[in-house]
Amino acid sequence: MTTMNMAQALNSAMDTMLARDPNVVIFGEDVGYFGGVFRCTADLQQKHGVDRVFDTPVAEGGILAMAVGMGVYGLRPVAEIQFADYIYPAIDQLVSEAARLRYRSGGEFSAPLTVRAPSGGGIFGGQTHSQSPEALFTHVCGLKTVIPSNPYDAKGLLISAIEDDDPVVFFEPKRLYNGPFDGHHERPVQPWAKYPASEVPEGYYSVPLGKAAIVRRGSDVTVVAYGTMVHVAVAAAEMTGIDAEVIDLRTLVPLDIDTIVASVKKTGRCVIVHEATRTSGFGAELSALIQENCFYHLESKIERVTGWDTPYPLAFEWDYFPGPDRVAKALRRTMEP
Amino acid sequence: MASKKPQKADDSSGGSSGKKPDADQLVGFYKEMLLIRRFEERAGQLYGMGLIGGFCHLYIGQEAVVVGLQACAKPGDSVVTSYRDHGHMLACGMDPKGVMAELTGRAGGYSRGKGGSMHMFSREKGFYGGHGIVGAQVPIGTGLGFAHQYKGDGGLCMAYMGDGAFNQGQVYESLNMASLWDLPVLYVVENNKYGMGTSVERASATTELAERGKAYNVKNMSVDGMDVIAVRDAGLEAVEYIRAGKGPVLMEAKTYRYRGHSMSDPAKYRTKEELNKMRAEHDPIDHLRQTLIEMKALTEEDFKAIDKDIKDVVMAAAEFSQQSPEPDPKELWTDILVA
Ligand SMILES: Cc1ncc(C[n+]2csc(CCOP(=O)(O)OP(=O)(O)O)c2C)c(N)n1
Ligand SMILES: [Mg+2]
Numbered sequence: 001m002t003t004m005n006m007a008q009a010l011n012s013a014m015d016t017m018l019a020r021d022p023n024v025v026i027f028g029e030d031v032g033y034f035g036g037v038f039r040c041t042a043d044l045q046q047k048h049g050v051d052r053v054f055d056t057p058v059a060e061g062g063i064l065a066m067a068v069g070m071g072v073y074g075l076r077p078v079a080e081i082q083f084a085d086y087i088y089p090a091i092d093q094l095v096s097e098a099a100r101l102r103y104r105s106g107g108e109f110s111a112p113l114t115v116r117a118p119s120g121g122g123i124f125g126g127q128t129h130s131q132s133p134e135a136l137f138t139h140v141c142g143l144k145t146v147i148p149s150n151p152y153d154a155k156g157l158l159i160s161a162i163e164d165d166d167p168v169v170f171f172e173p174k175r176l177y178n179g180p181f182d183g184h185h186e187r188p189v190q191p192w193a194k195y196p197a198s199e200v201p202e203g204y205y206s207v208p209l210g211k212a213a214i215v216r217r218g219s220d221v222t223v224v225a226y227g228t229m230v231h232v233a234v235a236a237a238e239m240t241g242i243d244a245e246v247i248d249l250r251t252l253v254p255l256d257i258d259t260i261v262a263s264v265k266k267t268g269r270c271v272i273v274h275e276a277t278r279t280s281g282f283g284a285e286l287s288a289l290i291q292e293n294c295f296y297h298l299e300s301k302i303e304r305v306t307g308w309d310t311p312y313p314l315a316f317e318w319d320y321f322p323g324p325d326r327v328a329k330a331l332r333r334t335m336e337p
Numbered sequence: 338m339a340s341k342k343p344q345k346a347d348d349s350s351g352g353s354s355g356k357k358p359d360a361d362q363l364v365g366f367y368k369e370m371l372l373i374r375r376f377e378e379r380a381g382q383l384y385g386m387g388l389i390g391g392f393c394h395l396y397i398g399q400e401a402v403v404v405g406l407q408a409c410a411k412p413g414d415s416v417v418t419s420y421r422d423h424g425h426m427l428a429c430g431m432d433p434k435g436v437m438a439e440l441t442g443r444a445g446g447y448s449r450g451k452g453g454s455m456h457m458f459s460r461e462k463g464f465y466g467g468h469g470i471v472g473a474q475v476p477i478g479t480g481l482g483f484a485h486q487y488k489g490d491g492g493l494c495m496a497y498m499g500d501g502a503f504n505q506g507q508v509y510e511s512l513n514m515a516s517l518w519d520l521p522v523l524y525v526v527e528n529n530k531y532g533m534g535t536s537v538e539r540a541s542a543t544t545e546l547a548e549r550g551k552a553y554n555v556k557n558m559s560v561d562g563m564d565v566i567a568v569r570d571a572g573l574e575a576v577e578y579i580r581a582g583k584g585p586v587l588m589e590a591k592t593y594r595y596r597g598h599s600m601s602d603p604a605k606y607r608t609k610e611e612l613n614k615m616r617a618e619h620d621p622i623d624h625l626r627q628t629l630i631e632m633k634a635l636t637e638e639d640f641k642a643i644d645k646d647i648k649d650v651v652m653a654a655a656e657f658s659q660q661s662p663e664p665d666p667k668e669l670w671t672d673i674l675v676a
Contacts, residue, residue, distance in 0.1 A: 034534040034605060057504035057540040058471050058532055086470065089505070124391030126453040128420075128469030308669065314391065315442035315450035316669045 004200040005192040007177040009151035010040045013158035016204050018048045021076055024162060026053045028080030037082055038118055038177050064090035068097045071111040076162055084119035084171055085131045098167040099142030114161045118174035120228055120275050121312055121321060130312035132276035137169045138253045144168040144209060145252040149230040150197035153250055156207025164209060173227040181228055182235035183323035210254035218245035221269035221334055224260055224286055229273040236327035242335055252282055261293045268299035269334045273327055278306040303330040358566050360634040366565045367629060368643055370400035370622050373424040375651045376433055380440055384600050389440045393454045396424035398595035401621035402527050403428040405568025406495060409576045413490060415463045417478045418497035420455035422467030429462040433650055437658035445661030449668060472505030479511040482522035493521035493579050501532020503546055512553040519584035523575050529594040534606040550587035562590030563619040
């Protein structure tokens with residue numbers, strides 16, 4: 001075991017897979033020589049060579065389109081989109097090509113590519129460097145969508161994503177690279193080293209896609225969250241003293257609906273939390289599924305705490321961010337008799 | 338079928354019109370470049386003091402490009418550029434106070450604190466934005482050109498981009514359409530040698546960037562972007578061609594950025610020597626200052642007076658950017674849709 005922050009754990013995942021599988025190649029803007037804006041690919045080029053870890057021009061459409069072709073022919077491309085906000089020029093390739101290839105070739109071909117992209121706010125990046133676009137991808141059948149919340153999971157999930165035979169979009173909450181940000185922005189972020197999830201095995205292991213984790217056991221209310229919001233939810237539970245059961249989805253598609261349903265049937269209440277905007281956000285899908293599966297067990301309406309339906313603002317970062325106060329309010333509301 | 342129009346000439350020397358520069362105009366260039374430089378230095382300081390958050394891309398070193406080219410614009414022309422946009426806004430005549438206050442995210446900023454460093458606009462000055470998404474502004478510039486042509490208003494669009502942006506696919510879709518329809522657009526590639534940490538050589542299969550215009554039958558030019566007079570001359574030639582309805586021009590301005598890409602940049606991708614040599618031998622402001630001295634256009638006293646005036650303007654902008662109130666949180670929900 002070694003202590004790693006989330007960027008180091010992701011680095012270790014790629015390092016491990018480069019060593020295990022000669023078909024793995026890693027590329028993106030400034031990922032090779034420089035080692036990535038968030039240092040996730042630091043030293044991988046030196047270690048594995050420029051043929052396998054390389055820089056591309058600024059051309060997201062081309063980057064992901066190339067990954068499709070590479071994947072179809074048997075490589076395991078791991079492409080970085082430097083910020084999730086830059087993925088839109090490549091959406092066509094992800095949606096029309098990567099996601100649909102298996103179906104339209106009757107199962108003969110697939111594009112086993114992994115797209116890594118830092119997402120979410122908290123760094124005053126304004127509208128072009130803060131978005132959480134995961135719902136756009138969960139809406140597309142044929143894609144898998146993964147969002148880790150800690151170093152251990154990040155490494156294990158990324159390894160599973162790379163080994164997976166389908167295209168996987170892997171969003172990395174950038175606020176979590178260095179520590180478990182719980183939304184208390186006025187306090188200094190604690191480094192990962194203080195938390196058990198920073199204990200990461202050096203070599204190969206995997207965390208399966210499609211399996212949620214219960215990060216806090218409780219009996220009053222179920223909180224469904226992923227990424228940064230897992231830590232915010234735990235902080236809110238502690239603030240209120242409400243005995244919340246916090247579920248970290250880890251994978252949005254495929255979704256571990258069984259874990260959610262079992263928990264909501266137990267607690268009878270549910271709060272869904274995400275940083276992305278509200279309308280047609282992933283919370284809407286979760287809410288519908290919970291209602292369909294747990295209708296007779298619900299004791300109050302399902303609450304959603306989300307980013308507002310606005311572009312990510314520069315000057316109002318903390319008004320936008322669904323921090324622990326907003327989650328706490330929802331917890332209290334849902335507990336009202 | 339024969340090609341729609343003859344292959345367009347290219348002028349890879351650029352800016353050789355040989356017109357004698359007039360002293361007053363050069364003094365104006367000097368003031369504008371110095372204003373941009375001092376403004377950017379101050380922005381860098383405010384960032385260091387924690388008054389500006391997030392991203393902040395400084396234009397220091399590249400001043401001659403936008404100053405030389407905007408000197409060729411007419412009222413009614415439009416401008417669109419990337420996130421490295423402070424210099425462009427000042428060269429368009431936007432108020433330094435409003436620009437600085439947007440950097441600090443205040444109500445007095447051009448986007449009322451909602452845009453930040455990369456996202457500011459001014460309809461009055463024909464400035465159609467700083468754009469944070471690399472390359473996105475280029476087809477927008479093409480559309481602006483189309484609108485100028487459609488309305489027959491005689492205007493043109495100056496669409497600026499970096500060398501890194503020049504590898505985005507949408508740039509080539511733009512060049513093709515602009516050439517096909519002879520749109521009045523001056524595409525300017527500010528080649529400062531790097532896109533973040535990647536040099537042009539490591540990102541571009543061909544490094545004489547303007548020559549890519551040939552593939553689309555777009556007139557192409559290349560100019561020393563550290564020499565404001567050369568840029569102005571090249572700009573005049575380009576603008577004359579465009580206004581004559583002959584179609585778009587693609588111009589590469591070879592320039593250099595002195596500061597990091599944004600505010601945290603370990604600069605592993607270039608040597609200190611390279612940077613120092615550029616500064617010492619090719620600084621656009623020093624270069625023009627020397628010319629003005631040789632022309633006896635300005636005395637030491639004059640230079641001092643200019644320094645002071647500009648210092649005052651920048652001070653006032655910095656002051657305003659800290660005095661201007663934080664925006665009302667209600668603003669979070671405005672300007673999303675029309676009502
Ligand atoms: C679509 C998109 N991809 C990537 C980025 C990240 N990024 C910001 S600036 C930049 C480099 C651009 O370089 P260049 O066009 O040469 O402009 P310069 O910064 O040198 O002015 C990159 C990759 C972005 N903002 N948008
Ligand atoms: Mg550049």
